[in-house]
Amino acid sequence: MRKILLTAALLAPVLLQQVAAQNRQISGRVTDRSSGQGLPGVTVLVKGTTVGVSTNSDGSYTISAPSTATTLTFSSIGFVPVERPIGTESTIDIGLATDSKVLNEVIVTAQNVERTRNSLPYAATQVDGENITKARNPSFINGLSGKVAGVNIRQSNGIGGSSNILIRGTSSLFGNNQPLFVVDGVPISNANTNTAGQQTGRGGYDYGNAATDINPDDIASTTILKGAAATALYGERAGNGVIIITTKKGRKGIGVTINTGATGGRIDRSTFMKYQKEYGAGYGTYYEDASGFFLSRDIDGDGVEDLVAPLSEDASYGARFDPNLNVYQWDAFDPSSPNFGKARPWVAADNGPEAFFKTALTLNNSVIVDGGTENGTFKLGYTSIRDKGVLENSEVNKNILNFGGSLNLTPKITVSSSVNYSRVDGKGRYGTGYGDGNVMTNFRQWWQTNVDLKEQKAAFERTGRNVTYNFADPTNLTPIYWNNPYWVRNKNFETDSRNRIFGNAAATYKVTDWFNVLGRVSVDSYDEVQEERIAIGSVGLSNYSRFNRTSREYNYDLIGNFSKNINESISLRGLLGANVRRQQFSSIFAETNGGLIVPDLYSLSNSVSDPVPPIEDETRVGVDGIFASATLGFREMVFVDLTVRRDKSTTLPSSNNTFVYPSAAVGFVFSELLKDVSWLSYGKVRANYAEVGQGADPQSVLTNYSKVTTYNSNPLFSLPGTRNNPDLKPLRTKSSEAGIEMNFLRNRVGFDFTVYQRNTIDQILPITLSTATGYNSRFVNSGEVRNRGVEISGFVTPVKLADFSWTVNANWTRNRNEVLSLFGDFDNIVLATYQGGVSSNYAIGQPAGIIRGANLVYKDGQKVVGANGYYAQTVSSNEIIGDPNPEWTAGVTNTFNYKGIGFYFLLDIRKGGDIFSLDRYYGLATGMQPETAGLNDLGNPSRLPISEGGGVILPGVLADGTPNTKRVSNTNFGLYGYRRNPAGAFVYDGGFVKLREVSLSYSLPTSIVSKFGAIRGVDFSVVGRNLWILHKNLPDADPEDALSSGNRGQGYSSGSFPAVRTLGGNIRLSF
Amino acid sequence: MVLATSCVDSLDDYNIDPKRASVVPSTSLVSSAERELASTLASANVNTNVFRLYVQYWAQTTYFDESIYDINTRNINRNFWSALYRDVLADLNEAKRLITADNSMDAKVKANQLAAIETLEVYTWAVLVDTYGNIPYSEALDFNKPQPKYDDAKTIYDDLIKRLDTAIGSFDKSAGGLGAADLYFNGDTGNFVKFANSLKLRLAMTIVDVDQAKAKTLVESTVGKLISSNEESAKLTFLGSNPNTNPLYVDLVQSGRYDFVGTNFFIDRLNTLKDPRLGAYFKPNGGTFKGGIYGVGNNYASFSSPGVALEDPTAPSYLLSYSQVEFLLAEASARGFAVGGTAASHYNNAVTASIKRWGGSDADATAYLAQPAVAYATATGDYKQKIGVQKWIALYGQPVDSYREFRRLDYPKLTKPEGALSNLPVRFPYPVVEQNLNTANNAAAAAAIGGDNVNTKIFWDKF
Structure with a gap:
């Protein structure tokens, strides 16, 4: 629970009186005894007086002590306080021991304000970088899976694929539900450029989401802010929660950390097909x-x-x-x-499709050099992650360079900057969904x-x-229909790259000891290109397409921070700020027309017919926000937070573009009143309410025409599919939350229990219309969704001995969402339609994203069989056949430490959440699974003609409830699959229990390390990810595998990729 | 703070899309609608237009789901519906709005443009009614009415005929119209008027079984104003390159697939009749023409597949052909309407026009018509059967028309395949999403027509 603080000059509260001159100067440095790192923000106090200072960013301090002073006290939340006699020394260095009290960890909250956990009146979970990278996951997002209550992460099995993150459920029906990512105060894009077609299983590639450009090894800690009371200061984009990432900072002296590791992966056979032979x-x-x-x-x-x-x-x-x-x-x-x-x-083939998969290989190497002096710190890191997938010719390589530094120009002015450059190159990402670009469609369906x-x-x-x-x-x-799968992978591959720089430059001016001002300019800028190929000789037309996109976001912040003790009992801190955000997205997509001329030449000019004009998109967003917050503390026992923010957004009509939203929160540390109750270590109740307003997607206001390719020099225009709306107003999320945290038995056991409700109203929906209106959809303000849920997390340390400890952390989340209203008389709106006659819908009174389609007919729980011997189907093709939302999710970690040996494993659990499998809809029809062959009730091969003793009596009852006795033929295709069964017959429970992460680590004892001279630490670890699915209900596939992130495609599986079991090792050297 | 808040106010242009037009030439919307309409009618895409299967011209090879009437899996009924409403009618309606609002135009040109658009709209509405029955009409094409009510099919037809009459009356042949933006007639108002009258004839004959008297009056009012040669047929001639090729070229050639072969039901008939169009309709297989079995899997290599003429990217899509007009007149004549000529003469003209359209000669036509099985006088059955069978053969290139005429004339007699999921559809069910998006009105319409299923006949389908 060690915490590295940020620029202390900016953030640490300096609550104490200034002292008179001509006193004696004492200076020194406070370090963390376990790591030797400087500890910023430690309060250094002359005992018996109010004279005191805080340590700066590398732990150094200088204090002017009255000549009468005899003792200094050093205290910092999370550490055991120390008293030290002054004597005659003018330099006092001190090492503080960690206090095991989890509750007093320092948590980075909105706008980078650091607060102790006991002062927080809302739910926030901090995960240390160490815990994210424990299993060396190349994606830090996936590294959070199962570790935080209220956060549901769904990863895809494709190389470099998307991760869908939902904090407290789906609230925006058509908009973005992914949280905002903030790195060192810079909001960074997590955009996903996957097309609507890709997301609904119609082929294409999953290019992943952009937040995965963050280097996991550079993360010091991650804070997940869930409710609006915690996030409201971040403005309109924070309604879905915020993931705050604090990167590592330099320490005094020079330090070097090197990580080198490799992992290998094989597919998990339980998530792939078994074939009849x-x-x-x-x-x-x-x-x-x-x-x-x-x-x-x-x-x-x-x-x-x-x-x-x-x-x-x-x-x-x-x-x-x-x-x-x-x-x-x-x-x-x-x-x-x-x-x-x-x-x-x-x-039967000796080598079926399972032979297609190779061993995945990931090489993950990083080096971070950091250092600092009295006046500044720096950090320079480089990470290389080279990832080769389980399919031929697939690789995603990331090169990431980080720089961060701060400099105290004068005692009052600190400047800092961080720059993160990344380059991601992909080649041969897996084709997704249905189509000849995805070999899984071939292997699983045809x-x-x-x-x-x-x-x-x-x-x-x-x-x-x-x-x-x-x-x-x-x-x-x-x-005719399918290429040689090796041709697909080696000839029809995509390539992509993304070059990105994000970072900031900031200056802090300490006006007085209780007020400072921060000015910051931050940039997130990237350019990406995606090129797709279909070689001459493939099924269908050869083709080449390219998509170039640039994304720019600039934020300008001016924030005043104040912090003051009004009297002994009452403290006040807060901030006043302004944010100017400008975003610009520009893209162009072009492709060849009518095929390619010269083989293996991928150029737009190599087009049989003239290419149609490229599609250009240019969107801009401007949002200006002003905000204020105040936290009133009473005797470290009661904390009241108030915030207000006003945003003005260009995405709304100018008459309606300003919105103001408040929050209020209160926390009461009742254990302060029960100090004599020895078994209670800590107890707090908290409650809060907040609103967040939000603008529309850019260009939802004015309607334009679509250009259609010219016909023989005649211009063609058409109305667009979506009708925009000049009367849009901001949507609003109303969020309330209450919780209790308690620790017992000297913090050996504890829990955190939170209930919340979040209503999102006046949603901005591109509501799907009957095309009889002439449009596919129209933007309107309407609809309300409610999410309510329970989050429980807890820990227990059953064993804690001098050399051995065992700790269990667990979390459990249940979210229930319900669509309360839609638009006009609509009681159902369609989010997406899919192959297989199924669709994702929002229906009043139902959870978000329910799946509809034709269903089986049941009588008293038994399937009804028609007079023809086949399963009866509902008259309507519009029955609710599935709910993709999990009933609950949970994560359990066990950590064992014995001397330098650590063993850790994480179980990630999801209960429920339905999935429609197009793979089985088709695959069972085309006779691939063993259950489509074999023997019938008579002991004969079921595929024999009925006249020869074959055929099948489908289990079920007739409409009158009597058992079915009609034998039907299984000689030709279709009996078990789509042809004779409705979509509802292919809906499966998506629950699972996965052994998500395992790590066994060993740190060389200091006694040995010290013999290596400069080396300060050597750690070895063996890591495993997704090694074992203990339980699942979806046959042949991984219930977690998703087509893309976003609202569409959830609960729909087509051309699914198997899970990959990953095992590897890592060595970390610190100098 | 002041600086910051004044900023967004100065960024009004952020809401203007710099890459898309907010003002366009009004007739460009008509061009787009014409292209979409002709493409939808000609398509053989199993997601959109499966009527070549329903009338059993073609059988499928491996995937015969559409042949056994699986409509849901591919949302075919939704795609066809949307193509006509959203891609044709909405753009025609928008063009009408823009032209009506344009006060700078020559009055005659404006009237001709509006009348031409009205004709195209009537054509498209009729296809929708013929396919679904009651449909959103009076409240359709208005985003402010997101849940339009469904109107009665017959009432719509009556209104369509009225609108068409008004349009015909407002054409002025001396003036120009849509100009080059009219991809069908290149702005020839005279031919457009003939198309409008021929459409009137078609609509009138469509309702003949339910209102013979009205049909008679309407039909007789068109005499002498109709399409009178293959050259005057309403059609779109496609271009050689994507995306403006005939969609058949995409489906049959560019896709690299081998999804269709002729049915033995159709090819056997053509063989028996020594039909001169056979070589255009299909490719020979091993020197002979051989059809596959409808409604089961067929081995592509064993049968005759769609002919080379269908693989030409520039092959035209016909909306209303001269041959079709003559068949309608033949039927009108057989029913005793005063249309000039005889049933036989119009029948002969119709067959001849069709044969010539498919590359045959007058001599081919004469020889063909001389056969007792073809000649009007001696061909089997009543006029409905004689005309029905030959019209079915002739409408090979117009599957949507063929599907309507088969239902109306009840010839040839088609039977559903053994593994069919339903009876041979006599209409498309409403798209499933309509049940979600327009629940109450959809349910009311389903009740009004007597059930939203494939067995409910369109109002004109009396027999």
Whole structure:
């Protein structure tokens, strides 16, 4: 619970009287005894007087003590106070021991105000950098998963893919629900450029979200502010919570920390398909030979018709495997194949699609050099993360350079700056969703079980061409539906890069010891390019597209901080500030038209037809905010917070663009009154209420026309899909929260219990309209969503001995959201529609994002079977078939320490949250899973014709409740999948229990380290991530895998990627 | 503070999109609507236009879901609905609004432009009614009425005919109209008027079974004002490059897929009749023309696939063809309407026009018509059957029209395939999202038409 404070001159309260001159000067440095780091913000007091100072950013202090002084006291929250006789010394250095009281940790709150936890009247959770990087997760967002109550993180399994973060549920129906990220006071973009098509499973790539550009090794701590009372000072973007990241700061002297680590990953087989091994390619008895399962052609020219596999068919409802049957398969038509012109036994493949996955490899190296003197500190860090995925030709490399420094120009003026440069290069990110760019669509939905992946690989490597198993016909060797998967990965790959700089320059002027002024300019600027390719020779048209986007955000802040003890009992602190924010986003998308001319040349000019004009977008946002806050403290027991902010936003019509919102919060540390109750170490109750206003998405006000490609020199224009609204007004979130925190038994056990409610009203919705209105959607102000929930976190240290300790931390979150009202007479609005006849919806009285589609019919809990022997379907295709919101989530960590050895593991748990699986909707129809084959109730292969004892009696009852006895055929495709079953039959519970992180670490004892000269510490660790899914209900797939971040696509799974179990090691050297 | 707060006020232009037009030439919206309309009608995309399957011209190869009437999975009924409302009618309506508000125009040109737009709107509304029955009409195309009520299909038809009459009356052939922005007739007002009259003929004949007297009056009022040659047919000739090619080119060629083959039901008939259009309609397979089985999987290589003529990116999409006009006149004549000529003469003209449109010669037509199975006098059945079968053959390039005429004339007799999920649809159900977005009105409409399912007939579909 060690805490590195920020620039103390700015932030530490200097509450104490100034002293007269001509006293004796004592100086020194206060350090953390465990780490040797300087401790800023320590109160140094002449005992028995009010004379005192605070230590500066590296822990140094100078105090003018009256000649009568005999003793100095050093106190800092989180550390055991020390009294030290002065004697004759003029330099007093001191090391403070950590106080195990978790509650008194210093927490970074809104606008970088540092406060002790006991003074906070709202919920805030701080996670140390150490805890985020414990399992060496290259994404700090994923490193938070399961560690914080109220925060739900859903990661995708794609390389460098998106992470969806929700704090206290979905509140904005169509807008952004992701929290605001603030690094050292700089709001940074977490934008996701994935298209609506990508997010709804229609193919494309997941380019991830931009906040992952932050270097995990540079994070000192992360504070998660959940409710609006905690975040309101950040303004309109803070309604979804704020994640405040404080980066590491330099220390006095010179220090070097080096981390080097590597992890390897293999897919978790429980999250991938298992295939039946009884039947091969085909949809059934539709083809040419007598059985109907095969093509019948004379391949060898002997005048006799031969059996040929139905190459064009992407299903496995074909002929039963029989090693005595010789069949011409795809390789018989590849002249480069050793099997060219040869028939082969009709058997299941030795190497199914599971052979496609490689071992993922991540190399993570970082070095941070830091240092400082009396007058300043600096830090310079470099991190390289090289990530190769489980698919061929996939890599995402990050190079991140951080600089931070501060300088005390004069005793009153401190300047500081931080600069973060990152470059992320991606190549071969996984194709997502449904489409031939995603090999998972092929493997999970449309596959031939007789095709051997290693042979497909050999064919691609032999020829460099798209020699696919899925030729149109023996006489037409073009790929029909699916490319050779190795071709897809090696030829149809995307590349992308993002160059980014964010940082700030700030100056603080200490006007008096109780008032200072901060001026800060901060920038977040990046340029990204995404290029996608479809090579000549692929299924469909070859293509090249490029998307260039620039994002700029500038913030100018002027903040006055004051802090004063009015008398012995009452303290007052607060701030007054102004923020000017300007954002500019500019993008251009262009692609070739009608295919490519020259192979392997990816250029817009290499287009068969003239490219259509590129799509340009240019949006700007300006928001001006002024804000004030005051915290009144009474005897370190009662704290009252009041804030108010006014924003003015260009995204709203000018007549309606100003909005003011307040917050009020109170905390009562009742344990201060119960000091004689020995088992109670700490107790606080708190309650708060806040509102946050918010503007619209840019350019939601005025309506323009869409340009359609010119027709023979005739201009074409069309009305846009979305009708804008010149009467928009700000939306408003009203949030209230109450909680209690208690620690017992000298802080060996504790809990934090919070209840909250958040209502978001006057939502700005691009409400989906009946297209009979001429539009897809229209922006309106309407609708209310309520989120209410409970967050519980607790810890217990069951064992604490001199050499050994065991600590358990746990958190549990339950959020319930409900759509209270929509627009006009609408009782349902559609968020997104998907392949499979399902949609995400908001319906009054229902949780956000419910899934609708046709459903099975149930009678007394049993599936109803129609007279035809197939499952009955609801008349309406519009039944509620799933709720994607989890019932609750939880995380449990266990930490064991024995001397220098640490062992830690985290269980991440989600209960409930429905998922519609398009993979199973199609995959079960095309006969890939074992349950589509096998024996029936008579002990015969179910795929035999009914006349030969095959067929299946589907379990269920007839409409009258009597058991179904009708036998239906399972010879041709479809019985178990989409063709004969409604979407509701493919909805699964998305709950899971995952062993998310494991780490075993060993720190060399100081006695050994000291022999290495300059080296101060050596730590080894073995880390594992996602090693084991202890429980899940979604067959064949990872219930957590998501298409993208954002509101769309939640609870919809298509072309899902398996989870990757990661294991590796790391060495940390400190000098 | 003062500085900061005055800032946003000076940034009014932040709400103006610097990359999109707020003012456009009004006729450019008509061009876009015309292109969308012609594309939607011609498309073979299984997400939008599946009527070539429903009338059993084509069977599918591997994925035959649409052939067995799976409408939901691909939201086909929604896509067709949206294409017509949002991409055609909304833009026509907007163009009408802009032109009406434009006081600087020549009055005659303005009247011609508005009449042309009105004709295109009537055409599109009729397709919607013919497909769904009762639809949002009087309250549609207005974002201020997000939940428009559904109007009665027959009432809409009556209004459409009235509007079309008014439009026809307001054309002035001596003046220009939409000019080059009219992608169908390149601004030829005379041909546009013929199109409008031919549409009137079509609408009148569509309601003939429910109101013969009204139909008769209407039909007879169009005589002499109709499309009278293939050249005058209402059509859009597509361009050679994307995105302005015939959508069939995209579906059949660019997609690289092999999804469709002819049905044996259709090809066997063409074979039997020695139809000269066969070689244009389909590709031979092993020297002969062979159809697959409708409603099951078919091996692409074993059967005749759609012909080369359909793979031409510039192939036109017909909205109303001369052949169609002659078939309508043949039927009118057979019903005793005074349209000049005889049922047989119009029938012969219709078949001849179709054969020539598909590249055949007059001699081909003559020989074809001379066969007893084709000749009007000797072909099997009553006039509905004679005309129905030949019209079905002729409307191969106009699947939406063909689907309507098949339902109205009840020939040829089509049967649903064995594995069908429903009966052969005689209408599309309303898009599922309409149930969510316009719940009460949608439910009322479903009740009014007698059930929102594929078995509910459109009001004119009496038999």
